[in-house]
Amino acid sequence: MAYTNNLHIIYGDASLGINGKDFQYIFSYEKGGLESLKIKGKEWLYRVPTPTFWRATTDNDRGNGFNVKAAQWLGADMFSKCTGIHLTVDDHHFDQLPVAPINNQFSNQEYAHYVKITFGYETTTSPTTQVEINYEIDNNSHITVTMHYFGKKGLPPIPVIGMRFIMPTQATGFEYDGLSSETYPDRMAGAKKGIFKVAGLPVTKYLVPQENGMHMDTNWVTITRNTVLNNANHSNEDFALTINKTNKTFNFSCLPYTAEELESATHIEELPLARRTVLVIAGAVRGVGGIDSWGADVEDQYQIDPSQDHEFSFILN
Numbered sequence: 001m002a003y004t005n006n007l008h009i010i011y012g013d014a015s016l017g018i019n020g021k022d023f024q025y026i027f028s029y030e031k032g033g034l035e036s037l038k039i040k041g042k043e044w045l046y047r048v049p050t051p052t053f054w055r056a057t058t059d060n061d062r063g064n065g066f067n068v069k070a071a072q073w074l075g076a077d078m079f080s081k082c083t084g085i086h087l088t089v090d091d092h093h094f095d096q097l098p099v100a101p102i103n104n105q106f107s108n109q110e111y112a113h114y115v116k117i118t119f120g121y122e123t124t125t126s127p128t129t130q131v132e133i134n135y136e137i138d139n140n141s142h143i144t145v146t147m148h149y150f151g152k153k154g155l156p157p158i159p160v161i162g163m164r165f166i167m168p169t170q171a172t173g174f175e176y177d178g179l180s181s182e183t184y185p186d187r188m189a190g191a192k193k194g195i196f197k198v199a200g201l202p203v204t205k206y207l208v209p210q211e212n213g214m215h216m217d218t219n220w221v222t223i224t225r226n227t228v229l230n231n232a233n234h235s236n237e238d239f240a241l242t243i244n245k246t247n248k249t250f251n252f253s254c255l256p257y258t259a260e261e262l263e264s265a266t267h268i269e270e271l272p273l274a275r276r277t278v279l280v281i282a283g284a285v286r287g288v289g290g291i292d293s294w295g296a297d298v299e300d301q302y303q304i305d306p307s308q309d310h311e312f313s314f315i316l317n
Contacts, residue, residue, distance in 0.1 A: 283312025
């Protein structure tokens with residue numbers, strides 16, 4: 001029997017639905033992740049969020065050959081392989097996913113306080129390693145997301161360890177509590193702490209498009225949109241999604257392009273028409289260097305060691 005603020009659980013043939021007041025979430029077993037994130041009737045996902053390992057290379061990266069050394073991570077960024085899914089609803093852990101025909105035992109009146117679903121991934125690198133993304137949903141509709149990268153010796157250096165969210169339309173802007181302007185691990189000294197509002201999705205106009213727009217040490221970021229893909233649900237009113245820190249701050253970029261789109265363009269006019277919002281929430285970011293563009297590598301303390309575990313988390317609401 002349902003009670004106030006409980007999560008309504010829908011055991012689909014190949015998916016898990018979680019509904020509540022003003023929100024609907026769908027986790028796809030086939031696509032290996034969160035397929036739909038709808039809040040107050042507005043969809044926030046255009047693609048299933050996936051682990052991301054690539055940031056577009058810079059002039060400094062190309063100068064020291066990092067783009068060649070790290071090339072495996074570009075493939076791992078583009079192609080995710082889901083290898084396992086684990087589901088717990090309240091205190092019941094499913095030994096087998098409740099897909100068809102097992103889900104026939106459930107009614108449309110299934111409720112719970114808490115859901116935890118974990119997706120395991122294997123990287124397309126040599127050697128391979130594992131990544132887990134864990135979603136925990138409470139009866140306040142908050143989703144706590146935790147990503148764990150399992151370190152492995154023998155892997156090349158990593159540009160970034162994070163998650164990529166592609167949203168259906170362009171954001172009108174974002175506001176965040178963190179460090180001023182664009183920052184990277186080796187570009188933080190001149191930044192000021194505060195709350196900052198950014199109009200649109202600005203892209204630094206380098207002659208050759210490259211990595212830009214990262215914001216380090218963030219407490220929260222709120223992304224605002226006013227357009228949707230569904231013409232029947234069209235509205236010019238602003239609606240927003242907020243990402244909050246858990247016990248530690250996070251890093252993020254919010255751009256109209258993926259890292260691969262930036263990487264593929266050799267001149268700014270080759271970038272495609274901006275139509276989406278690409279949000280990257282990162283737990284670890286490689287520095288951008290800048291000592292020179294003719295061979296000097298990023299200093300050791302600003303590199304990401306692929307043999308070490310990395311974990312970060314944040315809250316969607």
